[in-house]
Amino acid sequence: MDSIYSSTDDSSIPLTERFSSKRTRKRKSAKLVSSKSAAQEGPPVGEVSDFVDITPTTTARPRKVAAPGKIPDDDTRDSNVAVTKPAPTPTSSTRTITTPTAPTASAPGPSGPPPNTTSSPKPPPIHIQEVGDFEGFCRALDALVGRDGFFCKARMHEIMITPSTPDAYRQIIKYLTEGKYAFHTYQIKTDRAYRVVFRSLHHRTPILEITRDVEEQGHKVRGVTNALHPRSKMPLPLFFVDLEPAPNNSEVFNIHRIFYTEVRVEEPHKRSDIVQCTRCQQFRHTKSYCNRPPRCVRCAGEHDSSTCSKSRETPATCALCGNNHPANYRWCQVYKALQKATTNF
Structure with a gap:
């Protein structure tokens, strides 16, 4: 018995008719979809085609203008418009090359020559044996050279005084000598003699003759001493000659004759002992x-x-x-x- 909904076997239908019927069904479904969309949008304008036109319209949204120095976002960016980035501002890491300028010579001021900045050498310390009245001793020095004229350092059995200036040193030495204090000190560098050694000079040569011959060469002699052997204390054929400090002290090495004797002038050797x-x-x-x-x-x-x-x-x-x-x-x-x-x- 045949069913009302009898199915048709596709295998019995020819191949050409089978594909044509499928294309017909697709076209009918497309027309049905287009008619429904046209009914929703309004009355059709012109004839409706089976194909949907996807060509963009010529009317475009107004393009947003980006602020100066800002790169436009996706909404304002246009592939046909070239975006120009602003020049980078220099930062602290940017190297700046500058051309050095030659220093300009300044004219000398009206104040005259520059002041002499050469400082005088510091005076040596003074070592004093223990004093009875330390407070009275310091007040006496304060009245003599002022509070800033000296300072003290206490040691085991003595007091070391360091004067600030050579004048303060001389005033303190005079005060200690007159007060019969037990002390010792050292020579100021500015008062130190220029010492040389005269070799090959007989130990019985008169000191006055040595002094006269040296002073005839343009030097001022402070003292002449015959050297002795450190152990036997026998006199040696050499003399220590101390000259007053002067610019021409080095010329004493040009002396070759003293009191009928050919001599050699040398610098004294530094002492290694205490x-x-x-x-x-x-x-x-x-x-x-x-x-x-x-x-x-x-x-x-x-x-x-x-x-x-x-x-x-x-x-x-x-x-x-x-x-x-x-x-x-x-x-x-x-x-x-x-x-x-x-x-x-």
């Missing part, structure tokens, strides 16, 4: 700037060594350690300890 005072027998200063009580080098008595009445046969007594040797003995335990401390320092 200097010892022949007045108080202490170290690191000389008798020329020592105002301490005298001590004998042989008997340790409180008198000058030149006035000692002790015989040569009597054993000596050291003024430093008390042993049986002179105070200038280089194997003295005080000297050896000081030498070791100086070497290690």
